[in-house]
Amino acid sequence: MCEEQGTMTTPLDFFSYRSGILSAEEVPLTRIADDVGTPTYVYSTEGFLAPLRELQAGLAGLDSLICFAVKSNSNLAVLKLLSDAGAGMDLVSGGELFRAQRAGVPSHRIVFSGVGKSPGEMAQALEAGIFSFNVESVPELEVLNEVAIKMGLRAPVALRFNPDVDAKTHPYISTGLKKNKFGLERKEILAVAAGLHGYEGIELRGISIHIGSQLLSLKPLDDAFSRVRTLMKELEPVLPEPLQFVDLGGGVGIRYDDEKPPRLKDYCKLIHKHFGARARLKHPLKILIEPGRTLSGNSGVLLTEMMYRKKRGKKDFVVVDAGMNDLIRPALYGSWHSIVPVEERHRKSRQMRTSDIVGPVCESSDCFASDRPLAAELETGELLAVLSSGAYGFSMSSNYNTRARPAEVLVQGASFRVIRERETYEDLIRGENP
Ligand SMILES: *Cc1c(COP(=O)(O)O)cnc(C)c1O
Helix, strand or coil: CCCCCCCCCCCCCCEEEECCEEEECCEEHHHHHHHHCCCEEEEEHHHHHHHHHHHHHHCCCCCEEEEEEHHHCCCHHHHHHHHHCCCEEEECCHHHHHHHHHCCCCHHHEEECCCCCCHHHHHHHHHHCCCEEEECCHHHHHHHHHHHHHCCCCEEEEEEECCCCCCCCCHHHECCCCCCCCCECHHHHHHHHHCHHHCCCEEEEEEECCCECCECCCHHHHHHHHHHHHHHHHHCCCCCCCCCEEECCCCECCCCCCCCCCCHHHHHHHHHHHHCHHHCCCCCCEEEECCCHHHHHHHEEEEEEEEEEEEECCEEEEEECCCCCCCCHHHHHCCCCCEEECEHHHCCCCCEEEEEEECCCCCCCCEEEEEEEEECCCCCCCEEEECCCCCCCHHHCCCHHHCCCCEEEEEECCEEEEEECCCCHHHHHCCCCC
16 A cells, blocks of 8 residues: 555555556456456455455444445455455445345345335345335335335334535535435434334434545535534434434545545544544444445456557547446546556656547547557557546446447456456347347
């Protein structure tokens, strides 16, 4: 890990040049390209485990559960890896529940978030016996109540509170403002609590929040945590039983470029400040967090091969074999990824050309990076790595342009294995009826 910055992940924490070749842990990416082809997502085992261990250490002394946000990287091998290391899972669909179960994640470590849970998904999760539903609206609570009653069960629930704080992140990934679709307002939560006897199928156990993604400051979380505590105090006299847990969401940012995200240590300290021993809560609370990107973002790269160089005056277009269907973040959010040659000697080239690195998809937005200096001698067949692609990479991929999705590879030390085969043409038409 990067020493002077202390503890957060950076793009090259788990990938480094060894004998001049960019490697995942001890495996040169050239070997993976030879064996598996490109484009391929390559993950480092340590990339997932190091930040998990750091959060576990930071929260030591608290009754805590770290629920990995499955939507950031939902490969079964990744879920199993994190689950075996003690993590729970934060889900947003029945499909993700299916995955978590296949990966062997214990139900009592699973929470279910999202604004649009269907009755079928609710029944599936009740049947599984998950730890909690993070409920986002009164109509949803009513449906969950009915589903639970029909099954002769009580649904464990945390109400998702919208604390109306500005996470100061990209508008598409900001979720804790009143104008966002997520969560319940303070007044709504107090009203639900007062009328809880009307919900026989619901057991209110906690409050949850999640104010946004890629947070680069702890200030909005500090504010949000304060508001949660205030709300919980207000709820105390109204509730028949004290609340058992608080779910503080995910969202701590990582470094893609030169951002200064909060250190995980300081994030954990903030949690201790608000909910630890010194906070003198009337009843001790179990603390849940739902990190996604923090655990997966810098654990993966997208390995791609250069196909063509198109010269255009002062600028070149470098066409690679990965496209926006494989990694949509730059096209969707205008997000920045570092892109580096796998052969180190091209990093120090004396001849750099300003380049746009683009994919083969028929959309102008199929561009991974604009105006980047790239070695002029890079030609067809050279390998490039799109760094920080472990979160919202494969999990947001599609078959647009009828492109088969990439393989996924997990590296551990000096060995690697394919954790998802590259899709075939047959995979592409499965289920279609001509
Ligand atoms: C997406 C999401 C997360 C994870 O966000 P990251 O920025 O990847 O940490 C956590 N909780 C909820 C409810 C989410 O929707």
